[in-house]
Amino acid sequence: MSVKQISIFLENKAGRLDEMTKVLADNSVNMRAVSLAETDGFGIVRIIVDDPYAATTVLKDAGYINKLTSVVIVEVPNSPGGLNKVLKVFTDSQINLEYIYALSAGKQPENAYMIFRVSDHKSAEAALVHAGIRVLTQEDIVAL
Amino acid sequence: MERYYQEEIECAAPEKIRGIQDEKLVAQVKHVWDNVPYYRKKMEEKGVTPDDIKSVDDLHKLPFLSKYDLRDAYPYGLLGVPLKDCVRIHSTSGTTGKRVVAFYTQGDIDLWEDCCARAITAAGGTKEDVCHVSYGYGLFTGGLGLHGGSQKAGCLTVPVSSGNTERQIMFIRDLQATILCCTPSYAAYLGESMKEMGMGPDDIPLKAGIFGAEAWSEEMRHDIEKTLGIKAYDIYGLTELSGPGVAFECSAQNGMHINEDHFIAEIIDPDTEEVLPDGSQGELVFTAIDKKAFPMMRYRTRDICTLHREKCSCGRTFIKMEKPKGRTDDMLIIRGVNVFPSQIETVLLENGYQANYQIIVDRVNNTDTLDVHVEMTPEMFTDDITEINKRQADLVKGMLSMLGIKAKVTLVAPKSITRSEGKAVRVIDNRKI
Numbered sequence: 001m002s003v004k005q006i007s008i009f010l011e012n013k014a015g016r017l018d019e020m021t022k023v024l025a026d027n028s029v030n031m032r033a034v035s036l037a038e039t040d041g042f043g044i045v046r047i048i049v050d051d052p053y054a055a056t057t058v059l060k061d062a063g064y065i066n067k068l069t070s071v072v073i074v075e076v077p078n079s080p081g082g083l084n085k086v087l088k089v090f091t092d093s094q095i096n097l098e099y100i101y102a103l104s105a106g107k108q109p110e111n112a113y114m115i116f117r118v119s120d121h122k123s124a125e126a127a128l129v130h131a132g133i134r135v136l137t138q139e140d141i142v143a144l
Numbered sequence: 145m146e147r148y149y150q151e152e153i154e155c156a157a158p159e160k161i162r163g164i165q166d167e168k169l170v171a172q173v174k175h176v177w178d179n180v181p182y183y184r185k186k187m188e189e190k191g192v193t194p195d196d197i198k199s200v201d202d203l204h205k206l207p208f209l210s211k212y213d214l215r216d217a218y219p220y221g222l223l224g225v226p227l228k229d230c231v232r233i234h235s236t237s238g239t240t241g242k243r244v245v246a247f248y249t250q251g252d253i254d255l256w257e258d259c260c261a262r263a264i265t266a267a268g269g270t271k272e273d274v275c276h277v278s279y280g281y282g283l284f285t286g287g288l289g290l291h292g293g294s295q296k297a298g299c300l301t302v303p304v305s306s307g308n309t310e311r312q313i314m315f316i317r318d319l320q321a322t323i324l325c326c327t328p329s330y331a332a333y334l335g336e337s338m339k340e341m342g343m344g345p346d347d348i349p350l351k352a353g354i355f356g357a358e359a360w361s362e363e364m365r366h367d368i369e370k371t372l373g374i375k376a377y378d379i380y381g382l383t384e385l386s387g388p389g390v391a392f393e394c395s396a397q398n399g400m401h402i403n404e405d406h407f408i409a410e411i412i413d414p415d416t417e418e419v420l421p422d423g424s425q426g427e428l429v430f431t432a433i434d435k436k437a438f439p440m441m442r443y444r445t446r447d448i449c450t451l452h453r454e455k456c457s458c459g460r461t462f463i464k465m466e467k468p469k470g471r472t473d474d475m476l477i478i479r480g481v482n483v484f485p486s487q488i489e490t491v492l493l494e495n496g497y498q499a500n501y502q503i504i505v506d507r508v509n510n511t512d513t514l515d516v517h518v519e520m521t522p523e524m525f526t527d528d529i530t531e532i533n534k535r536q537a538d539l540v541k542g543m544l545s546m547l548g549i550k551a552k553v554t555l556v557a558p559k560s561i562t563r564s565e566g567k568a569v570r571v572i573d574n575r576k577i
Contacts, residue, residue: 007527009520011557037529041536041554042520044529065520065558069527098528117527 002070002121003138004052008045009065012038020045020064027058032141033115035101048073048103048115050142072116072124073103073141075134083114086133093127095119103141113144146395146458149265149297150258153405154460158453161404161461166199168433169408173197173206175224176439182221183209183441200408203431203442204419210444211244214384219245224439235283236383246383247437253292255434259381259389259403260293266394266401266458267352267377269323275299276321276350278330279357280306285387286357290325293389299323306330309337316348324353328360328368328376332499335371345373354379356388359470359486363493365397378467384440385430391465396457399464406434409463410442411451414472425450427472428465446472476505476571478512481549485570488516488551491542495535496524502561507575514551516543519558 010016017036024031024047033048049055052068059066076082090097096119103113113136118124128135136144148154153161174194176183186207187193196205214222223230229249236244248256269275275294279286287305294301304315306326312334315321324331331353338344350372356379365376380400381388390407391400402409410419411426420426428447432440447468456464470484477483489499500519505512518539526532536553543551562569 005527007525009525009555009557011555011560016557039529039533042532042556044527044532046527063557063559065522065525067522067525067527 003073004068005071006047006052007067007069010043012043023062029055033103070121072121073136074114076112076114078110078112089127089131095124147265149262158461164405165408172433179224182217206442208442208444214244225437230437234285234383244383249437252435252437255406256386257292257296260289261296263379263389263392264293264297267354269297269299271298273299273322274320275323276302276316278304278326285383289387320349322349322351324350327357328355331355331368350374361486361490364499384443385432394458399466401460401462401464404462422451422453478514479549483547487546491546495539500561503571505573516551517554517556520555
């Protein structure tokens with residue numbers, strides 16, 4: 001059920017993110033979510049797209065080193081305590097979070113969508129489903 | 145089975161080779177005394193005449209030549225024959241200081257091509273082989289030198305020269321090339337490009353490669369051997385002494401046999417200029433005893449290496465030189481410590497990176513800084529920053545233990561470090577000293 005995120009290596013230099021996103025734009029790849037983690041020398045850009053396999057080919061052809069990583073995308077009520085409820089499930093199941101970021105909410109403003117990179121995405125999904133929380137598939141993201 | 149191009153000399157008894165050297169040295173000193181006023185003056189200043197040189201034992205009496213002499217005598221000052229007797233020139237890439245222009249008679253070209261043919265034959269080249277030469281053709285000695293040697297060895301020679309990597313790979317595959325001649329960095333680049341084109345070692349018929357003209361490490365040899373599916377042989381030479389082929393590797397792959405019937409090698413202490421015994425590390429000095437147009441006497445190569453005269457499993461009796469550790473002028477002195485680019489390359493390869501790097505030296509607040517730019521590879525990239533940082537820290541640790549000083553490691557985008565298709569630019573020294 002997990003969704004594939006693309007992680008891309010970028011040098012931490014002016015204009016690098018601009019160049020990379022231009023490659024995606026020129027190839028009509030729409031980013032549904034983006035997050036940037038940086039150190040003083042390099043950065044990792046993480047993106048969610050509708051078709052990760054097509055996007056990785058585009059990136060590879062343009063000379064970008066990238067990897068697919070499994071992440072869990074969860075529907076969170078757009079109201080106080082919404083995220084906390086999800087995090088409690090992880091805590092109870094002893095699942096460690098590496099990082100989180102948000103997905104653009106599309107046409108359904110009553111919900112937000114959070115992307116979680118966790119220590120064990122299969123157990124995380126099972127625990128979330130058990131708690132009655134909606135976990136999104138790649139098809140769900142395309143449909144949002 | 146070991147193959148030889150000129151077995152009678154390559155495997156001659158050491159006494160026989162020594163006899164040839166004695167005789168040729170005496171004649172060469174006389175030739176130079178009579179025809180090269182620049183060197184004659186140096187001999188006179190040292191109080192040496194041709195009568196003082198009776199055998200190789202007297203070699204140490206002769207004055208040295210260095211890059212500075214070549215610069216002072218540019219372009220004709222070291223010419224040993226009238227220009228009308230020369231048939232070709234070659235020139236160095238001129239990365240440091242003035243270009244060196246070397247002259248050749250037809251005889252000089254013949255003996256040089258023989259040296260290259262010995263190298264190609266030692267790497268397994270025969271009449272049945274197709275030899276793909278992607279050294280640059282032109283003033284650079286690599287292309288035309290190996291080209292001539294390949295033809296003498298009887299190989300079908302493909303003079304493809306450098307550039308257009310995809311076409312090169314296509315030629316190697318379609319024309320069934322079995323031997324590749326180029327710089328080691330270009331061989332590695334060919335391997336990378338093949339991978340990108342979805343090709344592996346089984347897709348090309350190459351069996352051996354002869355790589356020289358720049359420093360490369362043992363780890364880089366293993367890398368190239370694996371990606372191209374070949375045996376990689378080292379070759380040594382310099383334009384001043386003719387070009388590639390002064391020394392070449394045999395099947396033992398543990399040092400290069402010096403073509404002692406044409407060149408006498410010595411190791412000296414670069415500071416005191418004292419000759420050191422076999423087995424000591426020092427600066428390599430060559431005397432060309434056959435070349436007539438550009439007769440280099442006791443030429444200081446600036447290469448740091450060691451000579452070994454032990455019996456070789458290949459049957460050749462020529463003395464062997466180790467792969468040069470670096471050049472006295474490649475050597476960087478950083479915070480008072482001697483650093484050779486080849487040491488940094490070794491650390492990179494040991495840690496799973498490729499040899500795509502650049503060393504940037506600068507001086508900030510009177511302290512030298514050493515920054516090593518390393519290209520990220522798909523194999524070393526992961527989504528986990530902690531892991532990347534850990535691998536980066538391992539590199540810093542590896543360099544600290546190899547060099548004795550701390551380097552900063554910067555990971556850069558793939559293919560962002562300039563690869564000229566000849567020699568890679570490895571060092572940028574921004575210090576204003």
